[in-house]
Amino acid sequence: MTLEDIANLVNAEILCGGEKLAALDVPRAYACDLMSDVLALCSPGALLITGLTNIQIVRTAQMLDIQSVLFVRGKTPPQDTISLASKSEISLLVTKISMFQACGILYKEGVKPCLLADMEE
Amino acid sequence: MPEPLDLEYDIVADDYQTAGEASSNLKETLKMLGISSPICRRAAIITYEAEMNLVIHGGGGRIIANIDEDKIEIKTIDQGPGIPDVALAIQEGYTTAGDQAREMGFGAGMGLPNIKRNADIFEITTEVGKGTTLRTVINFTSE
Ligand SMILES: Nc1ncnc2c1ncn2[C@@H]1O[C@H](COP(=O)(O)OP(=O)(O)O)[C@@H](O)[C@H]1O
Ligand SMILES: [Mg+2]
Numbered sequence: 532m533t534l535e536d537i538a539n540l541v542n543a544e545i546l547c548g549g550e551k552l553a554a555l556d557v558p559r560a561y562a563c564d565l566m567s568d569v570l571a572l573c574s575p576g577a578l579l580i581t582g583l584t585n586i587q588i589v590r591t592a593q594m595l596d597i598q599s600v601l602f603v604r605g606k607t608p609p610q611d612t613i614s615l616a617s618k619s620e621i622s623l624l625v626t627k628i629s630m631f632q633a634c635g636i637l638y639k640e641g642v643k644p645c646l647l648a649d650m651e652e
Numbered sequence: 653m654p655e656p657l658d659l660e661y662d663i664v665a666d667d668y669q670t671a672g673e674a675s676s677n678l679k680e681t682l683k684m685l686g687i688s689s690p691i692c693r694r695a696a697i698i699t700y701e702a703e704m705n706l707v708i709h710g711g712g713g714r715i716i717a718n719i720d721e722d723k724i725e726i727k728t729i730d731q732g733p734g735i736p737d738v739a740l741a742i743q744e745g746y747t748t749a750g751d752q753a754r755e756m757g758f759g760a761g762m763g764l765p766n767i768k769r770n771a772d773i774f775e776i777t778t779e780v781g782k783g784t785t786l787r788t789v790i791n792f793t794s795e
Pocket of ligand 1: 567701705706708709710730732733734735741742746747748749758759760761762763764765784
C-alpha cells in the first residue's frame with residue numbers, strides 16, 4: 532500500500548511531502564498520542580497516526596525514520612511542525628475522521644500493525 | 653568505520669520548542685559517518701529520551717557523545733533535582749512529569765526503560781539536590 536492509497540482511503544488533505552505520495556510504500560502503521568510509546572514500538576517506515584500536532588511529533592518521526600504522519604479529527608498542526616517536516620522530508624496528512632475510524636479503515640485494507648509484524652519476524 | 657569524534661550540546665530546561673534538535677543533529681552526524689540505520693535509530697532514541705529528560709526533569713544540562721570506531725558513548729549531565737529512587741524511576745510507567753510535558757505527549761514513564769532497552773551499557777549516577785548523570789554505550793557489533 533502506498534501513502535497515496537492511504538490518503539485516498541481516509542480522504543486526507545496533504546500538508547507537505549505530497550510529491551512522495553505515490554512512491555512511498557507504507558506496509559505498517561502505529562496509532563498513539565504518547566511519544567515514548569511511539570519510540571518503543573513504532574517500526575521504521577510505518578505511518579504514524581496521531582492526534583498530537585506539536586513539533587515533537589516530527590522530532591519523534593525523525594528519530595525513527597518514520598516518513599509519514601497522519602493527523603486525525605481534522606487537527607491541522609502549527610506552521611513550525613509543517614516546516615520541520617518539509618525540511619526532514621516527512622509527509623504530513625490530515626483527515627477529518629477519528630483515530631478509531633482511520634485505524635479501522637486502514638486495518639481492513641491490509642495495513643499491518645507494528646507490534647504484530649515484529650512478533651511475526 | 654568512522655574516525656573518533658566528540659559532540660557536545662547544551663540543553664535548555666522547559667524549552668519544548670527546540671528540544672530534540674541536539675538528538676536530531678547527532679543522528680544526522682551518525683548517518684553521515686556511515687553508521688548503520690539500526691544503530692543510528694538506537695542512538696537517536698537514547699539521545700532523544702535523555703534530552704527530553706533534561707528538558708522536563710533535569711533543569712537543563714549537557715549531552716556528550718563520544719563516537720568511536722566500535723562504539724558510541726552517550727552521556728547526559730545535569731545539576732537538577734536528582735532521582736530519589738532509581739529502581740522506581742526505571743520502572744515502566746513511573747513518571748513525575750507535569751501537565752505541560754503530558755500535553756505534548758511526554759510523561760508516559762517509558763523514557764528510561766526505552767533508553768535501557770536500546771543501550772548495551774546503561775548507568776545512572778544521581779544525588780538528590782545535586783543532579784543526575786546518565787551514561788550509555790552502544791557497541792556497533794550489537795545489532
Ligand atoms: N535527569 C533527570 N533528573 C531528575 N529526574 C529524572 C531525570 N530523568 C528521569 N527522572 C525521573 O525519572 C522518571 C521516569 O523517567 P522516564 O522513564 O524518562 O519517564 P518520563 O520522562 O515520561 O517521566 C521521571 O518522571 C523523573 O521523575
Ligand atoms: Mg522521560
